[in-house]
Amino acid sequence: MRGAAINVLECKSVSKWYGETAVLHNVNFDVAQNEIHAIVGENGAGKSTLVKIISGLVPVDVGTIKFEGNDRTFAHIREIQNSGVALIHQEPRLFPDLSVLENVCVDYQVGVKNKRFNWKKAEEETKELLAELGCSFSVHSPVKALSVADQQMVDMVSALRKKLKLLIVDEPTASLTPSEVQRLFATIRKLNASGVAIVFIGHRLEEVLEISTRITVLKDGEVVAVKKTSETTEDELIKLMVGRNIAASTTQSKSVSSQVSLKVSDLESPGFVSGVSFEVKQGEILGIGGLVGAGRSELLETIFGLRKRTAGEVISTTHGSINTVKQAISARVALVPEDRAHNGLFLNRSINENLVITNLNLSSKVGKRNFGKEKVIGQELIEKFRVKLSSATQLVRELSGGNQQKVSLAKWLKQEVEILLIDEPSRGVDVGSKSEIHQILNDAAVAGMSVVMVSSDMRELIELSHRILVMRNGRIAGELSGSNISEEAVLRLASGLATAGRGN
Known part of the structure; x- marks a missing residue:
């Protein structure tokens, strides 16, 4: 890590049940202002539930959540968003028939009664953010005409438009090519260097090891390890996640038919x-x-x-x-x-x-x-x-x-x-x-x-x-x-x- 910093987020003894099923059990998790903290685990380990609780989408059953030292355990989602927390979902949550610009500005609050929204200024700001992410599509393109990867970029732009303090990205690279991943990582590092704490959820462990400074491993809703990225390996993370070694893909059959x-x-x-x-x-x-x-x-x-x-x-x-x-x-x-x-x-x-x-x-x-x-x-x-x-x-x-x-x-x-x-x-x-x-x-x-x-x-x-x-x-x-x-x-x-x- 790059020196001492305050914890932007602290989760203590967080638990969540759906019926009689415990999805999270006694989870402790924190993120410092100067770090990119990754969460890894198999599907169903509780990663998405944890970040939904942090971002206010799902209520916590037991435990406390503090943001910059203030209790946000039972805060409304709007209050959490206004505090500077943004979540980019694995599947983009956008309005397909609206334009890129309209999606980016859909939750904008003017704040002053009878003040009209400045579309020209919003368009200029959105274009600048798209250019920063290396996106070439028009702000007037309907979202449904974009690829999944480009829709994720729209989600990112929507988050960047706000005064961010904590950005949570849930599997953002799933549909990106290597060059697009590197461009995204450059943006994440730039945000982190400017003081935005990052929570990164990923399945591609080589990317997790490249982008993060610390890694929390979840298994069956519990924290099984917290590792400094510089002190762990892909093999160790896999074993912690699944409880066994995962063999490489079986080499494909060499005897392909001539038919x-x-x-x-x-x-x-x-x-x-x-x-x-x-x-x-x-x-x-x-x-x-x-x-x-x-x-x-x-x-x-x-x-x-x-x-x-x-x-x-x-x-x-x-x-x-x-x-x-x-x-x-x-x-x-x-x-x-x-x-x-x-x-x-x-x-x-x-x-x-x-x-x-x-x-x-x-x-x-x-x-x-x-x-x-x-x-x-x-x-x-x-x-x-x-x-x-x-x-x-x-x-x-x-x-x-x-x-x-x-x-x-x-x-x-x-x-x-x-x-x-x-x-x-x-x-x-x-x-x-x-x-x-x-x-x-x-x-x-x-x-x-x-x-x-x-x-x-x-x-x-x-x-x-x-x-x-x-x-x-x-x-x-x-x-x-x-x-x-x-x-x-x-x-x-x-x-x-x-x-x-x-x-x-």
Whole structure:
């Protein structure tokens, strides 16, 4: 740490129950003005609940919370926000139909009766903050037109507009590329140097070790360790978090079939995908790398038939041409989207309902549902994919990020899927669940399934992929395989520093 400083935040003996379940138990946590304090732990360890209590979103049951020495245990959320506390959620909390500027200023309070809001000044300030974060999109763009990564930047700008004393960032890098992560980290360090205390929640431990000064480890709602970052390692943190060593991802099968399963030829989707051609073989994991905005997610959506296509072909070698979502599903193609909360799951429906929604053909007859069969299918998938839950009737929104992702995957893989399109498989997922999801993908490939995977996690992309296609501006900038695969090679192609082509 950089010298003595007052504690901006102090939590003492904080406990929280939901019914008879203890989510937090006797948690002690503090943050000094001059530090970036990280909180790590598996999904369900209590991280998000703790920061929601700190920011006033959730009331504390037992314990005290002090902000700059003043008791804020039962303060109203508005009072806490006005004290200089801001929380940036893992999933952006924005109004999709409003503009960037309107979202940034939506909670602005004028303070003087009958004084009109100065939109011109607000626009200038917002533009300056966007430029500081390296964002190129317009303040007048509707938020729904932005990527998840850009929406997180809007959330950040909204927080920066206030007189911050404590900034809490919950998994902010999940959808960012390495260069965007570094730009975000530079902003966080700049804020910290100016006197803003930072609480950083992250699953990517290499990033946690890079950005933090202290680390608190939570497990099953309790603090199991508080470490100076300079005195710990990634391996030690993993063992503290999960109580066991996590093996590296199983090396993918080297015996990829010579049989092509998917052919994409000269694919065009206006403004997103331009002249993309490639093939995928049976048993192959084909990685798609590139910067946010390069067209990676849009490519998967176009292949699946979700996005309008103006030219090109998508052909399953066993089922023929694919032009619509219905044809894609009939050809045994599945899509697991990046934003599972909005596009991959029915959050307000039960776990079992989510699991059987793509499997009704297996449990119904002549259009009549068999709820007994649905229950059997759901339980089979819950056990196979090791979904941690209290009941199959539990709402899926109550699950941790890792378990939500398992449900999003499991609901497709009960079918005999031949081609899996998956976008950011470990976004917002803890190290234990991430390892399990990687094993699921590896096992699927070994069994003969073709996997096309978009990932911004460079380690994940390199460890899982047999080949990597790198996208830039909607096109394939190059292909990497074998010993040519490296983080530097991916970044050079993604940024335009390497010559386009195959086998770079």
